[in-house]
Amino acid sequence: MTQVTDHGGGVRSIRVPIPDNPLGHTLVYLADTDAGPVLVDTGWDDPASWDTLVRGITACGTAVEEIHGVVVTHHHPDHHGLSGRVREASGAWIAMHAADAAIVRRTRETRPEGWFGYMAAKLEASGAPEEHIAPLRGTHRSVRRTGTLPGFSPALPDREIVPGELLPLPGRRLRAIWTPGHTPGHVCLHLEETHPDRLPGNGRLFSGDHLLPRITPHIGLYEDPDTHGRPVHANGIEGLGEIADPLGDYLDSLERVGRLGPAEVLPAHQHAFTDAPSRVAELLAHHEERLTGLLALLSVPLTPWQLAERMEWNRPWADIPHGSRNIAVSEAEAHIRRLVKLGRAEAVTDSDPVTYVAV
Known part of the structure; x- marks a missing residue:
């Protein structure tokens, strides 16, 4: 049964729905504009x-062929996966932040075995x-033989979301807020309009995965196969800017959203909620507590894998x-x-492999 909430x-x-995933579903939002639904x-x-x-678009009183545009909060497949099919069906434009658009381009250009x-x-x-790495090496050889890659081929966006600017949506005021951390080009979208129920506060915020009511978003290292293991930089483009600190990016972004x-x-994911500043404070406290706990673990030298094994x-x-262990190790590396x-x-x-210790 299609579940639509007004x-x-x-x-x-x-x-x-997200197949075979404990998150269960992605909340896709449809917003009316004077140019058509987005x-x-x-x-x-x-x-x-x-x-x-x-079916959900139809239940909203329109049709997929009428979609005017797609605004992507970030490049992950549970958010961007169907964007190409929507564009094929409707001719809609797809907009994404430049840092995540660069990841989409490199994903499409990288040979499958490269990943x-x-x-x-x-x-x-x-x-x-080695017993953990071996299955990936086996998949690498299999892909080289077959030339296929399981999963998705992300659609290339044709518009850029520019932080701080209003999106060109007639009849609406939707401003892009760059909130890197979960991905280098993650954006939240601030609907600068009076709340329909006159709730106190500053409009409404489409928060993507940046701010969720009961889940702490995954913060790992920004990944890019073209870097061959070298660190990805703060703007998501290897070779420019300082080496990325995804957790630092996330914490800074949280504070900006809290002030909004x-x-x-x-x-x-999950459900709409109020009191964003309190949720931001909870997440900031959670990460500070986690960093303090990791410092105690690093009283002896540990590799990122060893640290992940010991984390809660x-x-x-x-x-x-x-x-999920791969994701956990990436999160340990971001905290390190x-x-x-x-x-x-x-x-x-x-x-070798590199170990880290508290100082």
Whole structure:
């Protein structure tokens, strides 16, 4: 059964399923404009997800062929996956921040085996055991033989979301706010209009994955197979700017959103909520507590893999599946990089794989 929620003021959300994922669904938002309906995100590229999205758009009183544009909060497949199909069906434009658009271009240009080779090398450098890396090496060889890559081919955006500027949506005031951290080009979208129920605060915020009511968004290192394991830089483009500190980016972005004080947050997962400043304070406290705990673990030198093994997750390390362990290690590396940036940890000279220790 299609689940559509009317949030008032010409904004509805559609629960688009994510196959085989504990998140369950992505909240795709449809906003009326004088030029036609616009989607904020589109959901995962899967036949059942597409059918749900199309039915949901119809339940909103329009049709997928009438979609005027797609605004993508970030490049992840549960947000950007169906954007290409929407454009094919309607001729809609697709807009994305330049840093994430660069990732989409490089993803499309990278040979399939490049992704698996990159991930294997990255995990090896983190100290992962060979038995964990071996399946990726096997997939690498299989892809080389078949020339296929499981998953999705992200659509190239044709418009750029410029931070601080209003999007060209007649009849609406939707301003882009750059909130890097979850991805280098993540954006929140501030609807600078009086709340339809007159709730106190500063408009409404489409928050993507940046600010969620009960989930702490994943913050890992920005990944790019073209860097061959070298650090990605702060603007998401290798070779320019300072080396990225994704957790630092995220914390800075959180504080900006907290100061904005929207009356209501419309996130991409779970449900809409109010009191954004309190949620921001909870997330800031969570990450400070986690950094303090990691410093205690780093009283002895540890690789990122060893640190991830010792960190507290929502289940024991032995019960975490292969793909989720890769995500956990990336999150450990992002926290290590933050500690190094703060001068609270450092790499041990000549360690291989590299280990880190508190200072």
